[in-house]
Amino acid sequence: MMHKPWFKIFIWFISTVFFLSASFCLIAELGPNVSEQQSMAYMSGMMNAMHNSLMGLSMSIENDSYLKKLISEVSAITLPLIFIGFAAGMLTRVFKRSRNNG
Amino acid sequence: MKVRFDFIVHWLWTIVFSILTISGLAMVGPRYGWIMNYDIASADFAHRVLAAVFVVLTFIAVGYEIIRVIKSDDKYLAWQVIGRSGYQLFTFITTLIFIITGAIIWVCMDTNMAATSFALYLHEKLTYIVLASLIWHIYMKCHALLWPKKPEKKSKALNESR
Numbered sequence: 001m002m003h004k005p006w007f008k009i010f011i012w013f014i015s016t017v018f019f020l021s022a023s024f025c026l027i028a029e030l031g032p033n034v035s036e037q038q039s040m041a042y043m044s045g046m047m048n049a050m051h052n053s054l055m056g057l058s059m060s061i062e063n064d065s066y067l068k069k070l071i072s073e074v075s076a077i078t079l080p081l082i083f084i085g086f087a088a089g090m091l092t093r094v095f096k097r098s099r100n101n102g
Numbered sequence: 103m104k105v106r107f108d109f110i111v112h113w114l115w116t117i118v119f120s121i122l123t124i125s126g127l128a129m130v131g132p133r134y135g136w137i138m139n140y141d142i143a144s145a146d147f148a149h150r151v152l153a154a155v156f157v158v159l160t161f162i163a164v165g166y167e168i169i170r171v172i173k174s175d176d177k178y179l180a181w182q183v184i185g186r187s188g189y190q191l192f193t194f195i196t197t198l199i200f201i202i203t204g205a206i207i208w209v210c211m212d213t214n215m216a217a218t219s220f221a222l223y224l225h226e227k228l229t230y231i232v233l234a235s236l237i238w239h240i241y242m243k244c245h246a247l248l249w250p251k252k253p254e255k256k257s258k259a260l261n262e263s264r
Contacts, residue, residue: 001109003250010113011246017120018236021127025230028133038140042132045142 108181111163115183118156123233125149130226153204160184160197189239196232199224 001007128138128145138145163184170179171186179185184194206221 002246005250008247008249014113014116014120015240015247017124018233018240021120021123022233022237024124024127024134024137025233028127028130028137031133034132038135039132041140042135042142045135045140048141049143049146051143 106179106181107166108163108179108183111159111166112181112183115156115159115163118152118159122149122152122156123229125152126225126229150208153208157201160201164194189235192235196228196235199228200232203228 124137125145125148127134129142129149135142160183163182167182167184167186182190184190184197203221203225206217207225210217210221
């Protein structure tokens, strides 16, 4: 896989992303002071996140008892299903292996 | 073509961590907001969703390593992200701190401001340390960036032999 040209391009791409991230940090820390416009843009971005993203959802859960109850009920059904699915997968794997060996 | 399990986990982990880094940096403060054009909502969404994927991948890697320990398998796996020594151990420790502080930020955001602030501080400073370590890691493994050499054609080799 490591000798495939497309994978080499992928490695170059990912490496570039990390070098870019490091340069983002340097530019942000060593750059000029934050202007009022930038502060306002950041604040409005944060406010937007409160309304439209999971950040706001986690805040609204605190005040919404119906949503809290719904989440706890859904979790009560989903978590056992995940564990049952996991156990069934493991059992199938173990039985298949013992059948193949036998 | 047989692709090893630790190889797949390594590169999935890399993709997820690269997006987590960019989306996380965009939320650090007004100095960093320009990274995602101050679109904090998208950064927040991407960071939370991929954080869940990151935790799952980490648990898979930890589980794989635990199974190896139980089987007393001491063979060095070059692509394994988590291990018992060297950079793999460093990744294991930093990942656990990332997950714990991230969970504190997510859970305590509305209830415990002191815990959230402390976790945010740790989460942010650790990002810079891990980012620097990643640059070092890429430098140490830079042979992976070398383009594969083309195999010489058979006919050319035959002509030369004549």
